[in-house]
Amino acid sequence: MIYTITANPSIDYVIQLEKLNTGNVNRVQSDVKLPGGKGINVSRILAELALPSVALGFVGGFTGQFIQSKLNNASIDCRFTEVEEDTRINVKLKDNAEETEINGQGPHISAEAVANLKQQLAKLEAGDIVFMSGSLPPNLPASFYKDLIPLIQAHNAEFVIDTTGQALLDTLAEKPLVIKPNHHELAELFDTHFANQSEIIAAGRKLLDQGAQHVLVSMAGDGALLITPDHAYLGGTPKGTVINSVGAGDSMIAGFVGTFAQHHDALAAFKTSLACGSATAFSEDLATSAKINELLPQIEITQVD
Ligand SMILES: Nc1ncnc2c1ncn2[C@@H]1O[C@H](COP(=O)(O)OP(=O)(O)OP(=O)(O)O)[C@@H](O)[C@H]1O
Numbered sequence: 001m002i003y004t005i006t007a008n009p010s011i012d013y014v015i016q017l018e019k020l021n022t023g024n025v026n027r028v029q030s031d032v033k034l035p036g037g038k039g040i041n042v043s044r045i046l047a048e049l050a051l052p053s054v055a056l057g058f059v060g061g062f063t064g065q066f067i068q069s070k071l072n073n074a075s076i077d078c079r080f081t082e083v084e085e086d087t088r089i090n091v092k093l094k095d096n097a098e099e100t101e102i103n104g105q106g107p108h109i110s111a112e113a114v115a116n117l118k119q120q121l122a123k124l125e126a127g128d129i130v131f132m133s134g135s136l137p138p139n140l141p142a143s144f145y146k147d148l149i150p151l152i153q154a155h156n157a158e159f160v161i162d163t164t165g166q167a168l169l170d171t172l173a174e175k176p177l178v179i180k181p182n183h184h185e186l187a188e189l190f191d192t193h194f195a196n197q198s199e200i201i202a203a204g205r206k207l208l209d210q211g212a213q214h215v216l217v218s219m220a221g222d223g224a225l226l227i228t229p230d231h232a233y234l235g236g237t238p239k240g241t242v243i244n245s246v247g248a249g250d251s252m253i254a255g256f257v258g259t260f261a262q263h264h265d266a267l268a269a270f271k272t273s274l275a276c277g278s279a280t281a282f283s284e285d286l287a288t289s290a291k292i293n294e295l296l297p298q299i300e301i302t303q304v305d
């Protein structure tokens with residue numbers, strides 16, 4: 001079973017404007033409210049791939065109820081821990097020029113709520129995979145996800161943490177199943193700028209050497225690299241019109257892990273991950289199974305190292 005932990009879920013309020021005019025009244029052209037948060041997005045994509053998952057995390061208030069209702073409607077097994085305060089709302093502003101995100105802080109998480117989440121991990125079994133994704137509410141320690149790793153490994157389960165910087169580096173010794181920095185985040189990890197693809201591959205190899213089992217380096221419209229101890233592979237992007245790239249990274253890692261969990265074939269997992277990422281970028285909401293299946297045949301992968 002795959003579990004997703006979203007410590008700080010959100011309602012994503014996606015607004016389309018002609019042009020954002022700050023300091024003035026702006027009338028939206030369109031808007032949509034979506035259940036959001038990185039782990040929740042992973043569960044949603046897994047559901048599109050007809051793969052079950054259990055969604056864990058902290059939700060509260062009417063906004064939390066909205067998220068649970070939407071996920072229940074998608075037949076996702078929600079076992080969230082209730083908290084007193086409202087789950088946050090994240091605003092995603094899109095005008096013809098750019099995408100602006102305004103992400104809320106999130107609610108207070110009580111010690112009892114944390115204990116409840118940890119208790120849920122007692123049910124893990126060997127071979128389960130636990131995703132831990134996204135920002136943390138203000139009162140949780142930066143090590144919150146890392147502190148859960150021993151509880152996960154006590155059951156011989158695997159883990160994936162979607163985080164960046166030192167928090168990501170600190171997890172490598174515990175051998176995450178896969179990590180997926182984008183190329184900007186990878187450059188920041190090594191405080192450098194990449195001059196070419198070979199430098200990106202070399203940096204990704206260093207993360208493998210430090211313990212990551214698989215390294216994906218996503219590059220938005222330029223596709224992604226899969227870096228293994230033996231080779232590196234470049235995956236391209238299919239033809240399509242970008243509508244909303246929010247969640248593309250979550251979709252990619254969901255596609256990789258969901259496929260790898262079934263077939264233990266990294267290249268097949270990489271191909272599905274590329275289709276999921278672009279399918280989300282080409283959609284108003286996250287990718288649907290139809291969109292993923294439409295794009296899958298167009299995905300080309302080349303060995304580059
Ligand atoms: N503009 C795009 N056109 C085609 N495919 C895209 C585009 N943006 C993203 N993708 C696909 O989704 C994958 C992940 O996107 P990206 O590199 O933006 O990850 P990310 O930075 O983690 O995204 P986010 O944090 O916004 O979810 C890309 O590697 C690519 O396969």
Ligand SMILES: O=P(O)(O)OC[C@@]1(O)O[C@H](CO)[C@@H](O)[C@@H]1O
Nearest residue numbers: 010036037038090103134135247
């Ligand atoms: O504030 P965080 O947790 O870093 O990011 C939250 C978020 O931007 O991530 C998802 C896209 O990856 C959205 O659904 C959500 O609003």
